[in-house]
Amino acid sequence: MLKRYFLILILLLACKFVGAETLRLNSGETLKGRIRAMDEQTLYLDSNLTSQQLRVDRADIRLIEFESNERSMARRLGIGLFYRPQGNTEELSLKNWISPTDAIELLIAYKEGDRDLFNFEVRFNRVFLREGQYDLYYGAGAGLTSVSSTRGTRLRIFSGSELFPVTNPNIGLGIEIGILRESNTASTGFDKSNDSVTEQTFYNAVTARYYF
DSSP, rough: OOOHHHHHHHHHHHHHHTTSSSEEEOOTOOOOOEEEOOOEEEEEEETTTTEEEEEGGGOOOOOOOOTTTOOOOOOOEEEEEEEEETTEEEEEEEESSSSEEEEEEEEEEEOOOSEOOOOOOEEEEEEEEETEEEEEEEEEEEEEEEETTTTEEEEEEEEEEEOOTTTTTTTEEEEEEEEEEEEOOOOOSSSOOOEEEEEEEEEEEEHHHHHH
C-alpha cells in the first residue's frame, strides 16, 4: 500500500514539472523567485511573472545568486597545496581569512635529498572583486628560503582567482600569477666572491584548498 502511494506521489510531481511553462532567457535578462528544483539540465522556479511554475534550461543561465545565503569566508581556515610548475615546487598552504575580503596565508616547503630544501613564507591577500563563485584578489608575501647550505630571502607580489564550486563551496581552486624575487645574502657564502645573488622572475601557480 505504501509503495502504491509513493508511486502516485512521484507521478503527481512529475506531472507538475511536465506542466511547467518553459521560458527562454535572452542575453542580459534576469529572473527572481524561489527555486523549487534543479538538476544539471533544468531549473524550476516559482516567479511573480506567472502563476505557473517556470522551467528554464540551465544552458540559458549564466549566473545564479542566492540573496539570503551570501558567501563569506570570514574566520575560516583553508588547508591545501600551492604548486608552481616553473620551479616544480609543491608547498603546504595554510590560509586563514581574517575578514570577508582579507586573508593571511602561510606557505611551507620541505624536502630532503641531494639538495635539502626549506621555504617559509607569509602572505597577505585582499579580494578586490567577487563575482558569482569567483574571488579575484591581489597581495604580497615575504619569507626565507634555504637550499642545502645556502640561505636567502624571498619577496613576491601576485594576483589571482579562486573558484568555490556551487556543489562543494568548501573547496577552493585557484590560479595565480606574479613576480618572485629571491636573494641569497653575502654572509651565506653563496659563491667564492662572497657576493649576494638575486634572481627575479615571473611565475604562475595553481592552488587547491579545503576550508573548515
